[in-house]
Amino acid sequence: MPQTVNPREDTPALVRPGVLRTSINVEPLTCTIGAELSGVNLGDAARDDDLFAEIKQLLLQYKVLFLRDQDITRAEHVAFAARFGSLEDHPVLGSDPDHPGLVRIYKDLNSKPEHYENALHCDGTWRECPPMGAVLRCVETPEVGGDTIWINMAEAYRRLPEHIKTQIAGLRARHSIEASFGAVMPMEQRHRLKAQYPDAEHPVVRTHPETGEQILFVNSFTTHFVNYHTPQNVRFGQDHAPGAANLLHYLTSQAAVPEYQVRWRWQKNSVAVWDNRSTQHYAVQDYWPAVRKMERAGIVGDRTF
Template identity: 30%
Template sequence: MPRISVTKLAPALGAEVSGIDLHLPIDEETLSALKDAWASHLVLRFRGQALTDPQLLAFSRLLGPLDPPGPNPYGKPFLEDFPEINVISNVKVGGAPIGNLGDGEAVWHCDMTYVEAPPRAALLHALEIPSSGGDTFWSNMYTAFETLPDAMKKRIAGLRAIHDATYNSAGVMRKGMSEVTDPRKAPGAQHPLVIKHPDTGRAALYLGRRRNSYVLGLELEESEALLDELWAHASRPEFTFRQVWQQHDLILWDNRCTLHRRDAFDPAARRVMHRTQIKGTPVAPAFEAA
């Protein structure tokens, strides 16, 4: 296999990998180079990869054991033959959605942090895309933490927050959940506000998603104000990379040190993405509680 080329896409994060055909077997040297590029850039883009679902699964498994998708509002896998694949789409067949998240905005989030061991990574493969809209953004949570004022770093060291399980990133209530009116009572895992990345050892801000989040031990108003400040900082444009999709793009991202969001797009357009995720481990705090 020829030597891969890695081209930076934005100052904060993101790189394009060329000189590789993901239909073909990948040798250990190339896989090691891919992993090094991924650790450096957090988000990797592979263009022109018209993969079948089995090929997408085969490449995904090179990065670790697969994690099944989280429960969708419809209670069953979208692809019966490939239950490890989640479908992200606005398309309906016979009035029934073939995938998740529709055509509206998907707000800033980190995937499935409402569980104790969130996914390590995710891959998203573009099968059909609208002519405009539906762009995806990622934000670098290493940089977000490192650029916080020292007083804020000290303030949040050791603090933990509830990561609500009630709604997905498009605001749809998950199957079996009930409306939450008090974030202090929201269901979901409790994670540190700053985690230690298990591979790099670096500290990263870890916010999950804003809706129904609550910082344990604080008065609700204090928690709300703190989270608003952290979210405003974490989503600053200079920390982000914008992906304008082309058909057969494949994006790989680290779910432990990035956030991502999606723009809305024309409801009359078709957008179909197939997504896999890699199993993770429980997150560890970068700092112990005082």
């Protein structure tokens, strides 16, 4: 039966008893992340303060929310996402000219296969202020394939061995757009992109600004640690590269653990709303040359410190 209980007893209780409208049905999809909502329209939530507040509390609790049958306009899509904060453009993908902040991610027969989505990543960590989250709506999807996977990176941190938590406390890492989106560009264009978006530096363990949870904050945009080379970690120079590289590989691989994941099968007018601060995701590219069209509103975030 649909329920509104917290999927983990030790996760902060963010939804006060009696707050949720009885019209919103909440069905947790796994034990650690994700819930499907029904009985709610995001167009209404864009205009209703109380309804939006309830959805936001559920987002903090479940980290990614899914809804079916959201036949909303682009204006409503943007208006709902903007309730969380200002929207941002994407430097490579651009946005809809009539709806700033709405990025059209269209994959069709005119598009060659791309491989920047099918990696475990947290959106925009190459920014100094990575996105707070996003609202993604499916416009068209293959009959089979094209699923998306989300990962609870608070759970990934919580279940790390204690000696690893001790080792990474205080570590910071660089995140690069040049090494990801820029990799397929000619050298001059790649250098211009990096000049516009210099590598960002973030803590390896981030504190969520609203829930206080500790988040393992490394992903496929992360290139290296910036403060690993200390006497505690490196006896001789030959220790530096393999020690840091092996640790970073181990940390990024945590997102591949199925127990931290939820997988969503898209239908037309399905929507996913996710907290980018505490999750990663992976868009499965198993469908080409079938058509897949998505529209995403990304929400400006804050500094990680």
